[in-house]
Amino acid sequence: MSTLSIRFLSLLGFIVVWELSSDLMGAxxxxxxxxxxxxxxWVELQHGGLIHHLGMTMMRVAASFVLAMAIGTAMGLAMxxxxxxxxxxxxWLILFLNMPALVVIILAxxxxxxxxxAAIGAVAVxxxxxxxxxxxEGTRAMDRNLTEMAQVxxxxxxxxxxxxxxxxxxxxxxxxxxxxxxLIWKIVLVVEMIGRSDGIGFQIHTYFQLFDVxxxxxxxxxxxxxxxxxxxxxxxxxxxxxxxWRR
Amino acid sequence: xxxxxxGTLCISVAAxxxxxxxxxxxxxxxxxxxTLSVLQDVQFQVKTGEFxxxxxxxxxxxxxxxxxxxxxxxxxxxxxxxxxxxxxGYVFQEPRLLPxxxxxxxxxxxxxxxxxxxxxxxxxxxxxxxxxxxxxxxxRLSLGMARRVAIARAFVVRPDILLLDEPFVSLDxxxxxxxxxxxxxxxxxxxxxxxxxxxxxxxxVELADRILFFSARPAxxxxxxxxxxxxxxxxxxxxxxxxxxxxxxx
Numbered sequence: 001m002s003t004l005s006i007r008f009l010s011l012l013g014f015i016v017v018w019e020l021s022s023d024l025m026g027a028x029x030x031x032x033x034x035x036x037x038x039x040x041x042w043v044e045l046q047h048g049g050l051i052h053h054l055g056m057t058m059m060r061v062a063a064s065f066v067l068a069m070a071i072g073t074a075m076g077l078a079m080x081x082x083x084x085x086x087x088x089x090x091x092w093l094i095l096f097l098n099m100p101a102l103v104v105i106i107l108a109x110x111x112x113x114x115x116x117x118a119a120i121g122a123v124a125v126x127x128x129x130x131x132x133x134x135x136x137e138g139t140r141a142m143d144r145n146l147t148e149m150a151q152v153x154x155x156x157x158x159x160x161x162x163x164x165x166x167x168x169x170x171x172x173x174x175x176x177x178x179x180x181x182x183l184i185w186k187i188v189l190v191v192e193m194i195g196r197s198d199g200i201g202f203q204i205h206t207y208f209q210l211f212d213v214x215x216x217x218x219x220x221x222x223x224x225x226x227x228x229x230x231x232x233x234x235x236x237x238x239x240x241x242x243x244x245w246r247r
Numbered sequence: 248x249x250x251x252x253x254g255t256l257c258i259s260v261a262a263x264x265x266x267x268x269x270x271x272x273x274x275x276x277x278x279x280x281x282t283l284s285v286l287q288d289v290q291f292q293v294k295t296g297e298f299x300x301x302x303x304x305x306x307x308x309x310x311x312x313x314x315x316x317x318x319x320x321x322x323x324x325x326x327x328x329x330x331x332x333x334x335x336g337y338v339f340q341e342p343r344l345l346p347x348x349x350x351x352x353x354x355x356x357x358x359x360x361x362x363x364x365x366x367x368x369x370x371x372x373x374x375x376x377x378x379x380x381x382x383x384x385x386x387r388l389s390l391g392m393a394r395r396v397a398i399a400r401a402f403v404v405r406p407d408i409l410l411l412d413e414p415f416v417s418l419d420x421x422x423x424x425x426x427x428x429x430x431x432x433x434x435x436x437x438x439x440x441x442x443x444x445x446x447x448x449x450x451x452v453e454l455a456d457r458i459l460f461f462s463a464r465p466a467x468x469x470x471x472x473x474x475x476x477x478x479x480x481x482x483x484x485x486x487x488x489x490x491x492x493x494x495x496x497x
Contacts (some may be wrong), residue, residue: 153335154334
């Protein structure tokens with residue numbers, strides 16, 4: 001049996017178990033089965049605001065992700081390369097790594113108001129420390145021999161970055177991307193729940209108050225499907241391209 | 248010495264000092280916190296266009312000396328003077344190619360900002376016999392081939408000084424011989440001021456104008472021999488072997 005069919009059968013098994021246990025429990029409002037959730041999903045897709053809310057959430061995820069990766073990579077590189085910078089900011093890093101996401105979000109809203117920028121910034125601040133830690137590790141693991149080669153042949157700063165440094169960091173950046181997407185979207189939901197009037201988090205909060213579990217699940221599944229599609233059609237092809245030189 | 252000993256122009260060029268090394272001391276901090284002295288009172292000059300071998304037992308600081316001259320290692324007591332811009336071509340002991348760039352891209356990288364030199368990349372790949380592998384990634388190359396790429400990369404920058412650090416080490420005899428002949432030919436067609444580190448006397452005699460003998464650590468200059476054999480030397484096996492034996496036993 002191919003891995004694809006194993007994957008498919010396993011997923012099918014999960015759906016069957018879900019449907020059966022939902023039927024057994026007999027409380028479709030509190031624990032709806034996959035058929036009920038699928039129906040709700042379809043209705044929301046056609047008549048409800050699923051596309052709009054999904055779009056808003058994705059925009060926030062994308063903005064915080066880009067911000068967190070850019071700042072985290074720059075800081076991680078600086079800390080990995082310079083002992084001085086590392087010593088200076090190591091304490092900060094530990095502080096921010098252990099700061100609860102909820103605290104950052106509340107402080108951002110209190111200090112900067114219930115704005116889009118505060119929401120996106122708060123999510124980015126939650127992700128930056130882990131990007132820094134990963135990229136710093138990657139920078140420390142870089143091959144000094146190649147750095148010396150770049151120095152002897154006087155490669156420009158830009159060329160050293162793009163041809164010598166970043167390719168060595170690629171595996172670390174990919175790890176950051178994978179863990180980052182899943183972490184960021186969860187935090188975005190909290191941000192939307194507390195201080196936004198659209199997005200999946202806002203919808204889930206609304207349906208929580210209405211006790212509409214079917215819609216809560218439908219909205220969650222929509223985003224999971226998007227992330228799965230990103231993994232399949234963006235991250236995996238990028239990875240394959242970045243490592244095409246491997247034997 | 249072939250055409251290099253001929254006219255007055257050659258003599259006047261050869262008289263110029265290209266590299267002047269004066270290292271009073273160089274040491275490293277060892278694992279237990281003490282200092283490990285690697286170089287002591289190393290003074291010598293290299294003339295423009297001269298091929299000089301640094302000969303001595305392995306692990307005596309010859310690589311450190313090359314790194315100091317290349318400007319990678321700046322923590323030493325003394326001065327290094329190099330005439331010209333100075334552009335350095337360095338063939339490291341490990342080829343140090345970027346695995347994510349093809350053979351051609353690896354060579355092109357170091358002259359990316361110099362279109363006039365970029366045209367030379369394919370010439371050099373041809374001279375080291377790698378035209379067919381120009382689009383291959385380094386992980387698919389043998390060590391000997393990767394070394395040839397590194398040699399092409401060092402020559403393509405038209406170096407004011409070429410540094411080679413045991414480029415034939417861990418190759419089988421046949422490949423080492425081929426690469427030595429290749430380097431000799433390349434050097435004759437593109438005379439370059441060269442410092443070549445080796446612990447193999449045969450390498451030194453076949454390639455060098457002058458051999459500098461170093462002691463065990465801390466490395467000191469103990470002896471200096473000029474090699475008068477005419478070039479090219481690739482088919483003078485007997486004379487080379489004999490001279491190499493004499494020099495080692497002396």
